[in-house]
Amino acid sequence: MKTQSCVVALAGQPNSGKSTVFNMLTGAHQHVANYPGVTVEKKTGQFRTDELDIELVDLPGTYSLTSYSLEERVARNFLLHEKPEVCVNVADVSTLRRSLSLTFQLMEMDCPVVLALNMMDKARKEGVELDLALLENRLGVRVVPVAAARGEGRRELVRAVADQARERPRPRQIDYGPLEEKIQALETWMVTAKVPGPVPPRWLALKLLEGDEFALDHARTAIPEGEVLVRLAEGLAQGFVAAHGASVAHYLAVRRHVLADEILASCQKRAFSARNLTNRIDAVVCHKVAGPVVLVGIIYLLYQLSIVQGYNLTNYTWPLLAKLKEWCGLILPSAGFVDDPLIRALGLWVVDSVNALLNYIPIFLILFSLIAILEDSGYMPRMAFILDRMLQRFGLHGQATLPLVLGGVYVGGCAVPAVMSTKAVPDHRARLATILIIPMLNCLAKVPLYILLVSAYFAEHQALAMFFISTISLLLALPVAKLLTLTVLRKQESAPFIMEMPDYHLPTLGGVLRPALQKVWLFVKKITSIVAAVAVIVFALLRFPGVGEDAMRGFEARADKAMDAFMATVDASPLAGRFQRTEIPALLEFEDAYKQAKIGAKSEEGAARIDARFAERNAVYLAMVKGQPVPEHGKIGRGLRALTRERKLIRMDVQKERIDASFLGRIGQAMEPVTRWAGFTWRINVALLSALAAKENTVATLGSLYQQDADAGGDLAASMQETETGFTALHALALMLFMVLYPPCLATLITIKLETGSWGYMLFSLGGQIALGIVVSVLVFTGGSLLGLSGLEAMIAFYLLAVALAIGAALIPNPPLEPDSGRS
Helix, strand or coil, X not given: CCCEEEEEEEEECCCCCHHHXXXXXXXXXXXXXXXXXXXXXXXXXXXXXXXXXXXXXXXXXXXXXXXXCHHHHHHHHHHHHHCCCEEEEEEEHHHHHHHHHHHHHHHHCCCXXXXXXXXXXXXXXXXXXXXXXXXXXXXXXXXXXXXXXXXXXXXXHHHHHHHHHHHCCCCCCCCCHHHHHHHXXXXXXXXXXXCCCCCCHHHHHHHHHHCCHXXXXXXXXXXXXXXXXXXXXXXXXXXHHHHHCCCHHHHHHHHHHHHHHXXXXXXXXXXXXXXXXXXXXXXXXXXXXXXXXXXXXXXXXXXXXXXXXXXXXXXXXXXXXXXXXXXXXXXCCCCCCCCCCHHHHHHHHHXXXXXXXXXXXXXXXXXXXXXXXXXXXXXHHHHHHHHHHHHHCCCCCHHHHXXXXXXXXXXXXXXXXXXXXXXXXXXXXXXXXXXXXXHHCCEHHHHHHHHHHHHHHCHHHHHHHHHHHHHHXXXXXXXXXXXXXXXXXXXXXXXXXXCCCCCCCCCCHHHHHHHHHHHHHHHHHHHHHHHHHHHHHHHHHHHXXXXXXXXXXXXXXHHHHHHHHHHHHHXXXXXXXXXXXXXXXXXXXHHHHHXXXXXXXXXXXXXXXXXXXXXXXXXXXXXXXXXXXXXXXXXXXXXXXXXXXXXXXXXXXXXXXXXXXXXXXXXXXXXXXXXXXXXXXXXXHHXXXXXXXXXXXXXXXXXXXXXXXXXXXXHHHHHHHHHCCCCCHHHHXXXXXXXXXXXXXXXXXXXXXXXXXXXXXXXXXXXXXXXXHHHHHHHHHHHHHHHCCCHHHXXXXXXXXXXXXXXXXXXXXXXXXXXXXXXX
């Protein structure tokens, strides 16, 4: 028998367990993208029956199918235009009364419906009894009990979907009593006028009577003489209001509620108890005093486990990534003494860029697992409820709490997982505002520069300076969020805070690990490919036009001198004639590989095995590297170490020369006439520009520019003070504030593009924060200089100004709701 394909939609209220049902049906066969033209996530998956290849589309969680929110419009438009063969409505059996209202609206869409009663295992434990046959009869749709977290009911649900797809039964019409006459009048008009599809006539009639804006627009634009239909509907609706004293929308809501009560009263033999356990927990968790304390404790635990312990785990994963880079180095052309071949430099640059992101995987895995636990347990909605009132004052949303914490409310966050976690924020305007301010928080990559500057220029007030840095970012981010919601995001869709408080549940291992692993895999697939492409562009900007011929000849002369000195040592030893000058690059690679291998040696026996392995590769090289076994080899070992040091210095000089001459370096020098008002020299500009790829590059580039090893923080600070003789604490304060407001790194920019679905917001985040950072830095440096303030005095004055700014922003009223903008 030939297998046919069909599309099945998965609908349901938020927190009904819809995602768990989706995972139960599709397993690992899933794909995530965005709906066309909007940033709402579209998750699709496949599963098969004997006769059907089924594509399952997970619709956004909604309480109804009106035009009010973006999620509602996306779900409704999919049902209207894509015409799925079946719609599975997932309902939490403990809140079935509220779920039936959505079931009725799905039936009005003229789509065969299967009602999946989720969490039936919990219902049975509490002794809840439902007459499922009678419920099925009263609704006129298939009813299937499932416990998705345990995988129970999958076979029955799949069979029901296949039956409905094959039979395509017409959903039963809901009797709306006195409104039926007016519905029929509009349907008759549409039949007479031969109104074209795809909108079901009865659904359109109901929506026109409700005054739904989508239905009104559709009638006026898609139906010939639609204005006549609109006027007819308005007249009928006004007549209904006059006769019954209530709007059609209000009457329909009440009618659905009453009908749900009637059906449940007849089918439910024993209802849920008064949610005793949930109520007892909520008495503490949602208490106005204890609730915030519990919230802080949970956030602290989540932060510690995901960020701190996640970074600790990278100590184990990073060597694996280093092995990957080492393996790539083996298959690429060999390194040169002064400079590497272009293809090797590019290859290793791309590997380093991708590795920098892959190194986040332990953090993401822990983070996504903990988020899944919070969601599955039912605590996530309570978290949003507790903080919503305070965050609303800044145009944010209660569910922005978690992203802000992960982004670095205190020093040490990470913007990439923080931006990714904004998926949970349902308010589109607040979600965009949250995404745009997260890069202003204190990610871990900014910390090395803070420590460098604080230790160099605020040595006597280090604790005060670190407290300033730890808190100033939030004091600046909150007013910026308010400013964004009042200006560029004003017309974005917003919605009131509506939150279902589900019962608490014990998360299952599969329900936690499966979505966490899926999200990590999606991150790897999406990020690495884009990063590899952008890394090539950044490489070109830093590489070309390259070091001039005269300068390169000078570096090569230094290299020749160093190699001549080393060969003189070799020729005076018993190895004379057994080692040629042309072998020096190979010897240096051998030395690097030997040192890497020795790092992994855990015992003397292990070290001996490594020696034996490298002796087998080249006994002469090993003797030179170890400086053993004869005393003359010790001279060669010392000579080799001197050669290595000189080579490292030459390569650092080449790198510095290349950066100075590169397009990015020239931009840094060209920026100096402007940035000097912020106290930045061209070296600082180049270091900041290099941080666009990753903020960790700032200190590394400063190390290269000031001719110091970037790992030696104290020496770098001293060298920086020695080189930049006019650099003061006021300069350092301006630079730290610029770093606070520094634009997102490459990985965060890409994540912003993926999460907003817009290049515009990505570029706005880049340009806006650069402009804001320059303005603040100029204000602090030039303003402080004119007022004769020291760095410490300017720090205190700026902090007080930021506190006043945050309080003032909180007192400004928020813009009104914009439910109709941004229509898909």
